[in-house]
Amino acid sequence: MKTDPKTFIADFITSLTDDLVNTDEDPAVIIDRYHTPDVVQYADGNRIDRDxxxxxxxxxxxxxxxxxxxVHEAVRDGDRxxxxxxxxxxxxxxxxxxxxxxxGSFAPDGRMREAHLLTRTR
Incomplete structure (x- = not known):
């Protein structure tokens, strides 16, 4: 992650969504492009693995x-x-x-390794 953390997370989410919504590429290939094979996300307490x-x-x-x-604010410490x-x-x-x-944490190549997300819909 060499870019500013606000730019990095915005580019990551925007690119992932664009690839999913605007291409017919195999979803597994897209997920693997943006996530490590052992990725785990916890979204509002729900565990989400690669599958x-x-x-x-x-x-x-x-x-x-x-x-x-x-993006309102973002900070980075190493891979986190x-x-x-x-x-x-x-x-x-x-x-x-x-x-x-x-x-979250990211691999040196920029792929997401782990994430914890808390969300609220307005």
């Missing part, structure tokens, strides 16, 4: 959400990154604002 991440791509692709990300951001999403005629508190 569950891949399964999550189906509804994302079906709904084809549009959105933007507003903490960020607070808002996802502004439009899908199926609804507009949502989702506040996210993110704590």
């Amino acid at each position: 569950k991440l891949i399964a999550h791509t189906r509804p994302v692709r079906k709904n084809r959400p549009e959105g933007r990300m507003e 990154l903490a960020a607070r951001y808002t996802l502004h999403v439009r899908q199926r005629g609804k507009e949502l604002a989702i506040d996210v508190h993110f704590f």
Whole structure:
């Protein structure tokens, strides 16, 4: 992670979402591009491993959400990154604002290794 942490997390989430929504590439290939094979995420207390991440791509692709990300703050310490951001999403005629508190670690190549996310929809 050589870039500013705000830019890094914004680019990471935006690129991952763009690849999932705007390509027909195999979801497993996309997930592997952005995550280590042993990735584990905890989103609002729910454990999500690689297989569950891949399964999550189906509804994302079906709904084809549009959105933007507003990073309020982000700090990095070595391979660890903490960020607070808002996802502004439009899908199926609804507009949502989702506040996210993110704590994660990344491999030297920039792939996510672990993440803890707390979210709140406004």
